[in-house]
Structures are given as structure tokens and as C-alpha cells.
Amino acid sequence: MKQNLTLILILCITQLILGCSQLEKSKTEQKEAETNIELKDNWYYLNGEKFFIKAIGYEIGARPGQHPYEDEKNDHLELMKYDLDNIKKGGYNTIRTWSQFSEAQLKLVQESGLKLIMGLEVNPEEDYSDPKFINHCKTQLVNILKYAPKYDCIITYLVINEPQTDHIHKVSAKAFKDLMKMMVDMIHKDHPNVPVTLSANAMISDWMDESMFDVYAYNCYGYNEGQTATMGFRDYIKGLNELNGLDKPFIITEFGHSVSPKGGFGSFGSRTLKEQSEGLVSNYRDLMDAGAVGMCPFYYADGWWKGGEKSIHNKDQPEEWFGFWGYKDVNDKYGSPRPVWFAMRDYMKGLIISPKNKTIHTNTTTIPLEFYNDATIKKVVVKNRDEVIYSKKITNAGYFADQLTINPVGTEAMELAFEFFDSEDNSVKNESIIILASKTAIELPKLTIEVTPEKDLNESKNASIKTEIVTNENFKLTSDLIVSYNTHLGWDVGQQVSVPIKNQLDKKIITSENSFFIPDNSWVVNASAGISVRYGKFTFQIHDQKIIYRGDWAKEISR
Numbered sequence: 001m002k003q004n005l006t007l008i009l010i011l012c013i014t015q016l017i018l019g020c021s022q023l024e025k026s027k028t029e030q031k032e033a034e035t036n037i038e039l040k041d042n043w044y045y046l047n048g049e050k051f052f053i054k055a056i057g058y059e060i061g062a063r064p065g066q067h068p069y070e071d072e073k074n075d076h077l078e079l080m081k082y083d084l085d086n087i088k089k090g091g092y093n094t095i096r097t098w099s100q101f102s103e104a105q106l107k108l109v110q111e112s113g114l115k116l117i118m119g120l121e122v123n124p125e126e127d128y129s130d131p132k133f134i135n136h137c138k139t140q141l142v143n144i145l146k147y148a149p150k151y152d153c154i155i156t157y158l159v160i161n162e163p164q165t166d167h168i169h170k171v172s173a174k175a176f177k178d179l180m181k182m183m184v185d186m187i188h189k190d191h192p193n194v195p196v197t198l199s200a201n202a203m204i205s206d207w208m209d210e211s212m213f214d215v216y217a218y219n220c221y222g223y224n225e226g227q228t229a230t231m232g233f234r235d236y237i238k239g240l241n242e243l244n245g246l247d248k249p250f251i252i253t254e255f256g257h258s259v260s261p262k263g264g265f266g267s268f269g270s271r272t273l274k275e276q277s278e279g280l281v282s283n284y285r286d287l288m289d290a291g292a293v294g295m296c297p298f299y300y301a302d303g304w305w306k307g308g309e310k311s312i313h314n315k316d317q318p319e320e321w322f323g324f325w326g327y328k329d330v331n332d333k334y335g336s337p338r339p340v341w342f343a344m345r346d347y348m349k350g351l352i353i354s355p356k357n358k359t360i361h362t363n364t365t366t367i368p369l370e371f372y373n374d375a376t377i378k379k380v381v382v383k384n385r386d387e388v389i390y391s392k393k394i395t396n397a398g399y400f401a402d403q404l405t406i407n408p409v410g411t412e413a414m415e416l417a418f419e420f421f422d423s424e425d426n427s428v429k430n431e432s433i434i435i436l437a438s439k440t441a442i443e444l445p446k447l448t449i450e451v452t453p454e455k456d457l458n459e460s461k462n463a464s465i466k467t468e469i470v471t472n473e474n475f476k477l478t479s480d481l482i483v484s485y486n487t488h489l490g491w492d493v494g495q496q497v498s499v500p501i502k503n504q505l506d507k508k509i510i511t512s513e514n515s516f517f518i519p520d521n522s523w524v525v526n527a528s529a530g531i532s533v534r535y536g537k538f539t540f541q542i543h544d545q546k547i548i549y550r551g552d553w554a555k556e557i558s559r
Helices: 002-033 077-089 103-112 131-144 165-171 173-190 227-231 233-244 273-289 339-347
Strands: 037-040 043-046 049-051 053-057 094-096 115-119 154-161 196-201 216-219 250-254 350-354 359-362 366-373 379-384 387-393 398-405 412-421 427-438 446-452 462-470 481-486 495-499 509-517 524-535 538-549
Touching: 049 398, 053 115, 053 250, 077 103, 131 173, 154 173, 154 216, 165 173, 173 196, 196 250, 216 233, 227 233, 227 481, 227 524, 227 538, 233 250, 233 273, 233 538, 273 339, 273 350, 339 427, 350 412, 350 427, 366 379, 387 398, 427 538, 446 524, 462 481, 462 524, 481 509, 495 509
Parallel strands: 053 094, 094 115, 115 154, 154 196, 196 216, 216 250, 359 427, 446 538
Antiparallel strands: 037 043, 043 049, 350 366, 366 398, 379 387, 379 412, 412 427, 446 462, 462 509, 481 495, 481 524, 524 538
16 A cells, blocks of 8 residues: 555656646747847847738728727627638738737737737827826726737737827827827836837828837828829838938838729729739839838728728728728628739738839949748849849748849949749749949939928918929939928828929029918928939939928927
């Protein structure tokens, strides 16, 4: 009997030791699996590797007949799992939301392997100085931070979406900054090492200094007005990054094209399916060229609720038709992909981070190569004028860097053809990048503006923009001069004029002066001018911009 008891005791101790060993092993494996986020070299690094954010905007509870903000909250886990599976198969590695996920939803994202840029449901139209609203934001965030830090799928928090200029002026820039700082500090304390930012709208928040945040982030749409018209979509967005200082990762939290049957203005709404596909790919290229290391196109599925009738797909409401997936009727819960889904899936297989389109390379015979590939890409070939100038086998998915040797003849517009192949040498993707290259320095045409008033909008009710273009006979001006006075009145970008210059192309210096009215309720203005230039296949914009405030109301958050 004693021997049996001794044997049982030995077995129990052995099992206990084995159990503890397995527990420690499990803890070690879990620790190794945790996502470590670093921000350096203007990139996200996950577990020591550069990570390009291939995200898509995503809302759950926004299917036909649903309203994500008015209906009773429901996790919708079965449908969410269906969506996440589709998103992962579509080549995305991240989703972006406008509201926080519940713990059950976060667990599902964690299990999917996708990363998350999580928005918080903070109403940008509330009074940022109201103690009740401040307390509401604080209490909501306290509750989120009780469970969110358990899930390392979260790689960024977005604390507010598209605060308006007029509203910030009304409640005060200090109140806005204090609220933002409170939420940033709370997240840094309770979910350390996870970046925090906001999703500002580029056109209405171009004046805002985002240095209080860890990452620069913007929603942006190319609607051919304001700075998009004067500077071009790429340079307009690149300019935001430059205004912020080029010292943090730069991500795009919204962009897209609506296929509404009716409605809209410019490129906002009434796009064909083909135009949506081509527009998204073109925007993606432009935004990478602008320096973005993360993309969140708008968005996975149509939101029928946006027109105010959640069970009706309003034909003349563009906001309801941005989806990459559509739904045939109110009973369709699963939907089906539009052509843009497949266009983006194929485009993202091999992303060319460098060289960028419309870049100028002088005094050099080498330029950096940077790719971000998925697992299907096994070889990259680069050609110039049908001659292979680079060929490399790719062994790992993700970020890849190298150098490309070029040999420009004089000043040369080089169209570089990139070809991506799979393991069986089948072509997966083709894309061309056009650069301007020279072994010596290049003198470019220049455009500068002089704005009156230049320091304070209170100085006058009228403004002028004097534009000077210094031409160069080797570069051809190919458009009218576009001049814009963006007054930031809600979504209205203000006055814009087009100045023909075709009768002045023989001049060394071309000048123009245009007058604008300054509305009394305009608190900040972005004055800009630009014109298109061509050298062979290489086209680009020359432009200039100036930001002018009314008084010092924005001093706490202005540049």
C-alpha cells in the first residue's frame, strides 16, 4: 500500500512538473507571437520587419437594413468572420474601422491574422470643452482599454474622424488639443507602444499641425478642386507630409470612388465600375508616390444607411456606393465583389515603393529599389526600352530593397517597366514608373506665389495671389495656370480661377495676378497655384502654396 502511495505521489509530482513546463512553454510561445510595433525611418516595423499597411475600410453592422450607429449594438460574429476571410483572401493585411470593436470582435480579428487600425466612436461635432462630453470620451476609453490591450492585432488607434475647421474654431483649438492629448495619453499609458493618431480630412485639415500624434494620417479624395487642381493629387498629398516634417510614418485612412447611378459632382459619384477600378489603382499609385506607407481605401461594402434610409439603396447618394462589395437587395447579407475588388487584389501583389513616379534623379547612376510583395512573387524584372536592366529572384514575402543601375542619355525621361513573376515564371503583374534622370544637375521651371494679406486675414476683406513662372525652353507648359483660394468653409474649398497662358509661352517669365474675396467666417486659407509641365513622357506639376490664418485662434494646433 505504501509503495502504491509513493508511486502515485511520484506520478502526481511528475505531472505537475510537466504541466508547469507546458505552461511556461505556452507563455514563451505566446510572448514570441506577440506583435512588437516600432516606428522608425518613417515606417511601421512589426517584429523588426518593415510593414506596409495594406488595409481596407471596414464597418460591421452596416449591411442593407442596418445602421452601425443607431441600431442596438450586435457583434455579428458569423458575418464578420465571412468578411474577414474575404478580406484576407483579397490580399489585405489590415482593416480600418470608424468605431471601436467589442472584445469578441477583437478576438475574431486576432484569430484571422489581420491587423487593425481601430477608430473610436468620438463624435467630431460635439463641444470638445463640454465636461460631459470629455467625461463621456474618458469613460468610453477606460472601458475599451480594459480589454483592448489583450489583443496585439491593434496596430493604431484613430481617436477622431474628420473634425471640421469651423467647429474647432467655435469650441477653441485649445479645447480640441486638450481632448486629443487626454485620449493619446490614456492609450499610451494603458496600451503602450501602440501608435495613436486621428483621421483628418486632407482638404479641411491641411493647416493642422499633427505633431501631437504618433503617425500622420489623412482621408483624401481627388476631386479636381482646391490644391488637387493646382498641385495635382500626388503633390497635394505629398505636400501634407512635407508640411508635417517628413519625420513620422504617413498613412492614408480613406480614399475611393463611388459608383452611384446618379448624383455627385466632379469625380464624386456616378463613376463606372471600370472607372472605380482604374481610379483606385491610380490613387494607390499616387499615394505611394506621395510617401504613404499605409493605405485604407474606402471601403469594403456599401453603406445603405448613409442616405438616411437604411433599407433603401439611394441611387443619388454617392456615399452609399463606395463599396468594393455590393448587395442586390435588403435580404442579401453576403454580397458579391465588384471589379475593383479583383483589380486591387492583383495590384497589391507587388507594390513598387521606390522608385516613385514623377521623381527626378540627378548626379547619379543608381537609384533605390523597394518592393512590398506577397508570397506569390518570386522574381522581379525591370526593363528600359525593352532591355532588361535588372532581374532578381525574391525569396521572402514582404519588404525587399536593392539598387537599380541606370544610364541616362543626357536628360532622359525613362519609362521603367516592372514585371513580377510567380514560381513557375508566369507573369503576375506589370507596371511602369516614369522618372526623369540625368548624370548632371537639371534646371527646372519654377512657380512661386505672393499672397496678400500674407500674415492675417483680418487685414483685408479682399485678397490677391500674384504668380510668377520662370520658364525653361527644355520643358513645355501644357495646361492653363490654376489658382485657388481655399477658404475652408465646411466642405466648400472656395474660389478657383483658370488663367490661359498659351499666348505667353515664349516669355522667360510669365506673371499673373488674381483677386479673391475673403468671407468673414473664413478662419484659415490655403492659397495655391500650379501648372502642368512636360519633358518627353515625364509630366509633373510646378506649384506653390501659402497658409494664412485669421488672428491667432489656431496657435495651439497650427503649423
